[in-house]
Amino acid sequence: MQDVAPQDYRDAMACLGAAVSVVTTDGSAGRAGFTASAICSVTDDPPTLLVCINRASSAYASVIGNKAVCVNVLSARHEQLSRLFGGKLPAEERFAAAAWSTLETGAPVLADCAAAFDCRIADIVNVGTHDVLLCRIVALQRSGCTDNLIYFGRAYHTVGVTDPAETGPEFALARS
Ligand SMILES: NC(=O)c1ccc[n+]([C@@H]2O[C@H](COP(=O)([O-])OP(=O)(O)OC[C@H]3O[C@@H](n4cnc5c(N)ncnc54)[C@H](O)[C@@H]3O)[C@@H](O)[C@H]2O)c1
Numbered sequence: 753m754q755d756v757a758p759q760d761y762r763d764a765m766a767c768l769g770a771a772v773s774v775v776t777t778d779g780s781a782g783r784a785g786f787t788a789s790a791i792c793s794v795t796d797d798p799p800t801l802l803v804c805i806n807r808a809s810s811a812y813a814s815v816i817g818n819k820a821v822c823v824n825v826l827s828a829r830h831e832q833l834s835r836l837f838g839g840k841l842p843a844e845e846r847f848a849a850a851a852w853s854t855l856e857t858g859a860p861v862l863a864d865c866a867a868a869f870d871c872r873i874a875d876i877v878n879v880g881t882h883d884v885l886l887c888r889i890v891a892l893q894r895s896g897c898t899d900n901l902i903y904f905g906r907a908y909h910t911v912g913v914t915d916p917a918e919t920g921p922e923f924a925l926a927r928s
């Protein structure tokens with residue numbers, strides 16, 4: 753099979769806008785977290801989402817060791833937090849920038865995120881540089897999603913719903 757070049761693949765993938773989350777974990781293998789956009793819903797029965805994690809990530813050993821993650825979906829106001837968790841900072845400095853609680857698994861839950869999916873890792877598939885984590889949702893936190901953070905064309909954007917009660921949903925995409 754003839755593969756396309758990784759750079760050509762990334763250039764094309766930059767056309768896929770995606771929601772941005774901070775994926776966290778805590779437990780005997782340590783507290784860690786990273787910014788992620790490679791996340792999607794698999795099935796609602798049993799409620800399952802997938803997360804792709806680079807095995808070179810500083811969070812990898814903790815995620816695999818704890819067998820649990822929380823997917824914290826970011827709002828527009830979390831752009832700086834996304835940059836912190838997507839950079840090379842030590843874990844303590846990343847977590848110091850926000851307020852956290854826990855639900856079932858002990859993975860950090862971002863206080864004011866749009867939605868948090870607390871998960872146990874049910875299965876792992878190795879693909880190239882990444883592991884695909886199949887994550888069973890064991891608890892949820894929701895605080896509305898009127899202004900989400902989006903990563904598209906190698907830049908952050910926000911997508912908002914204006915006057916949903918009066919006019920029905922109207923979506924606006926703005927570069928931040
Ligand atoms: N799935 C991922 O691991 C993933 C996704 C987005 C960004 N990133 C990382 O964030 C940084 C900035 O990314 P960018 O979007 O500004 O520019 P970029 O050119 O590195 O990436 C463009 C797009 O390609 C995909 N991509 C990039 N690196 C990948 C990887 N190692 N594995 C799978 N898909 C990958 C993503 O969809 C990304 O949005 C880079 O270091 C990139 O590797 C990783």
Ligand SMILES: Cc1cc2c(cc1C)N(C[C@H](O)[C@H](O)[C@H](O)COP(=O)(O)O)c1[nH]c(=O)[nH]c(=O)c1N2
Nearest residue numbers: 786787788789790804805806809810837838839840
């Ligand atoms: C917008 C955006 C989206 C993603 C990322 C980055 C950014 C900026 N990164 C990369 C990841 O966040 C980054 O590698 C680590 O957090 C920083 O590396 P270390 O934690 O220091 O290893 C990333 N990594 C990953 O394994 N899966 C993913 O889905 C994503 N998605």
